[in-house]
Amino acid sequence: MSQRRPRIGVVTFPGSLDDRDALRAVAFMGGKGVALWHGERDLRGVDAVILPGGFSYGDYLRCGAIARFAPVMDEVRAFAGAGGPVVGICNGFQILCEAGLLPGALIRNRQLRFVCRWVHVRVETSLSPLSAGLVAGDVLRVPVKHGEGQFVASAGDLDLIERDGLVVFRYCAQDGGVGEADVPNGATNAIAGLRNELGNVVGLMPHPEHAVDPDVGATGGQSMFASLLFTALARASAA
Amino acid sequence: MRFRAQVLVQLKPDLLDPQGKAVEGSLPAMGWSNVSDVRVGRYVQLDVEAGDRDAALEQVHAMSERLLSNPVIETYRVLDVGELAARESP
Numbered sequence: 001m002s003q004r005r006p007r008i009g010v011v012t013f014p015g016s017l018d019d020r021d022a023l024r025a026v027a028f029m030g031g032k033g034v035a036l037w038h039g040e041r042d043l044r045g046v047d048a049v050i051l052p053g054g055f056s057y058g059d060y061l062r063c064g065a066i067a068r069f070a071p072v073m074d075e076v077r078a079f080a081g082a083g084g085p086v087v088g089i090c091n092g093f094q095i096l097c098e099a100g101l102l103p104g105a106l107i108r109n110r111q112l113r114f115v116c117r118w119v120h121v122r123v124e125t126s127l128s129p130l131s132a133g134l135v136a137g138d139v140l141r142v143p144v145k146h147g148e149g150q151f152v153a154s155a156g157d158l159d160l161i162e163r164d165g166l167v168v169f170r171y172c173a174q175d176g177g178v179g180e181a182d183v184p185n186g187a188t189n190a191i192a193g194l195r196n197e198l199g200n201v202v203g204l205m206p207h208p209e210h211a212v213d214p215d216v217g218a219t220g221g222q223s224m225f226a227s228l229l230f231t232a233l234a235r236a237s238a239a
Numbered sequence: 240m241r242f243r244a245q246v247l248v249q250l251k252p253d254l255l256d257p258q259g260k261a262v263e264g265s266l267p268a269m270g271w272s273n274v275s276d277v278r279v280g281r282y283v284q285l286d287v288e289a290g291d292r293d294a295a296l297e298q299v300h301a302m303s304e305r306l307l308s309n310p311v312i313e314t315y316r317v318l319d320v321g322e323l324a325a326r327e328s329p
Contacts (some may be wrong), residue, residue, distance in 0.1 A: 062309055069306075098309060105312040107250070108257045152254055152312060186255075 005032045006232035009046035011076070011092075013038040013067050017054035017087065018209055025148035025209040026050075029225040031232070038070040047232035048085035048129065049076055051092025053145075053207060063106060063148045073099060074164040085231050090146055093193070093203030102196055103161060104153030104201050108184035109146070110186025116145040118218065119184055119217045121169040121192045121206055122176050126169045128195040132227040134157040139176045140169075140220035144205040149185040151194075161194060169193035169204055242287050242295035245318040248285035248308045283307050286323065296320045 010024045010033060012019045023033035034046050038049070038056075043049060056067035067073070073095075080086045080101055088096040096102045109115055123131050123138040134140075151159060161167060169192040171183045183190045193204025208221030246275035250256045258279035266274045285302075299317055308315040 010267070065306065097311070103311075105309055107254065107312060109257065110257055112257045112261050112263065150257075154311070155253075159313075186257075 004233070004236065005030065005183070006048065006229045006236060007032045007034050007046045008048045008050060008228065008232060009034045009036045009043055010050045010052055011036045011072055012052075013054065013056035013070060015055040015058055016052050016091070018052040018207065020052070021207075022050050022052045022089065022209040025212045025221065025225050026229070028212050029222065029229055031225075031229045036072060038067070038072050041071045041075050043072075043075050043079055047236040048087065048228060049079060051076070051086070051088040051095050052209070053090030053092060056091055056095065059091070059148075062098065064091060064096075064098040067091075067095045068098040070109065077101065080196075080201050083200050083235075085228065085235060087129055087186045087228060088201075088203035089207060089209060090149075090205055093205055094148065096151070096192065096201060096203045101201050102194060104151055104158045104194070106148050106205070107150050107152055108148050109150050109184075110153060114145070114183045115149070116143070117184065118143050118178075119192075119206060120172050120174050120182065121204075121220075122172040122178070124170055125165050125195070127165070127199045129200065129228050129231040130193070130202050130208070131168055132231050133229060134223055137176060138223075139172060139174065140223065141218040142208055142211045142220040143217075144184050144206045146185070146194040146205055149187065151187040151191040151205075153188065158188065161163050161191075162189065164197060166194045166197070167191055168202055177207040240289060240291065242289055242292060242318045242320050243323050244285050244287060244295065244299040246283045246285075246299065246303050246307055246315055247280055247318055248283065248303075248313050248315045249278060251312060251314055254312060292320060292322065298307045
């Protein structure tokens with residue numbers, strides 16, 4: 001008897017670091033990871049796409065600025081336009097913003113220093129591929145590691161983001177309260193992750209792929225990956 | 240013809256500039272306590288082969304909008320586009 005497992009593509013750009021961890025997290029949670037290459041215009045029929053963390057093309061100009069023009073991104077853009085689930089983690093989030101698939105941008109951390117630590121994030125909506133199995137108010141423990149993670153947006157975009165409920169995750173304290181001390185990078189409105197209007201594209205600075213295996217720490221990423229696998233499987237079944 | 244273009248990219252004025260703040264914070268310790276509003280930008284110089292200056296300028300604007308700057312957070316200014324004499328070309 002064959003078992004249909006959701007196939008999650010993970011794109012490797014030159015300078016990607018967390019592609020292997022993302023593939024491993026997909027497998028750990030019961031999905032099938034599919035390695036994708038930045039130079040190929042082919043998503044290999046996957047049910048969802050992850051743009052992983054790292055420093056694509058060295059991030060030499062701006063984070064994500066060059067990766068945005070990689071051949072595979074034409075396919076990712078078309079896939080997202082057709083409602084396919086797309087997740088950007090850290091550098092992947094930066095790429096999605098540079099590509100205009102998500103509003104706003106990520107700039108240098110307010111304190112200027114690279115930050116590498118565990119944080120808590122509060123779920124703000126179930127309406128994203130990473131939170132479909134979660135409820136607003138849930139608090140997850142996940143790590144961050146970035147130098148350019150301060151989310152900013154124009155006043156107009158920010159109004160729209162908040163009005164339409166596009167914020168998916170906010171940095172918070174363990175009890176879910178949001179205070180400035182809990183925001184590791186000075187992000188506007190403590191925004192750690194957000195989705196597009198359609199609800200199929202989501203980006204976040206924290207790294208759920210580093211937090212699925214209890215042998216190596218907290219498991220706040222499990223429910224995010226479970227949500228992604230569920231979303232991908234539902235889409236595959238509907239196709 | 241070969242033209243040399245100079246483009247200045249800066250964070251939008253309403254965005255906090257962490258690099259500028261860091262520089263600003265260091266200056267008083269060096270004796271310059273009368274400095275404020277430090278903004279750090281990016282200067283890009285490039286040479287373009289084009290039929291005339293208008294064509295070069297148009298291309299520089301296109302490149303600035305698509306790659307050199309991110310219009311969401313940055314503004315750019317073309318400081319100069321000037322023809323290079325043949326002897327200046329390497």
